[in-house]
Amino acid sequence: MPMSTRQPASQPRQSRSFWGVGLYLQQLRHKGHKITAARRALLEVLCQAKGPLTPVELMALLRRHRPKLNAHKTTVYRELAFLCRERILHEVVFDDGQPRYELASEGHFHHVICLGCRKVDRVELDNDLDEAERLIRRRSKFQVLRHSLEFYGLCSQCR
Numbered sequence: 592m593p594m595s596t597r598q599p600a601s602q603p604r605q606s607r608s609f610w611g612v613g614l615y616l617q618q619l620r621h622k623g624h625k626i627t628a629a630r631r632a633l634l635e636v637l638c639q640a641k642g643p644l645t646p647v648e649l650m651a652l653l654r655r656h657r658p659k660l661n662a663h664k665t666t667v668y669r670e671l672a673f674l675c676r677e678r679i680l681h682e683v684v685f686d687d688g689q690p691r692y693e694l695a696s697e698g699h700f701h702h703v704i705c706l707g708c709r710k711v712d713r714v715e716l717d718n719d720l721d722e723a724e725r726l727i728r729r730r731s732k733f734q735v736l737r738h739s740l741e742f743y744g745l746c747s748q749c750r
Contacts, residue, residue, distance in 0.1 A: 612638050615679055629666050632657045642711050643683050643691030701740045707749030
């Protein structure tokens with residue numbers, strides 16, 4: 592069942608993370624990384640997010656939920672790159688070209704994007720693309736490392 596990623600700012604977000612913040616922090620500590628205030632706050636926001644967020648959305652949520660943190664734009668981008676390298680986050684890019692970030696531990700899924708209201712929902716396919724990736728590798732000798740698949744259309748409210 593798809594989950595909406597956009598909610599009015601006044602509504603609290605419900606956690607959808609399979610892992611809690613503590614497990615992500617433990618994973619980083621185990622690898623010898625420091626747990627900075629910015630890193631912790633960013634993971635807290637992402638654990639509460641209902642979908643992929645742009646850096647601008649992340650910075651706004653950080654300012655709102657952790658006003659004393661004072662995380663600068665450079666810090667946020669550096670932390671996002673670090674968490675992607677550590678495979679805690681992964682980046683998705685939709686047709687608007689803006690990178691968005693979501694937790695990588697939540698399995699593999701795709702997105703449906705409404706062209707009217709820009710709402711993003713997750714979808715899981717019964718037959719994921721593993722077989723297609725194997726076929727590509729066999730036929731073209733191309734090793735697929737990852738793929739992205741988004742469906743664009745109109746949600747029930749915008750039709």
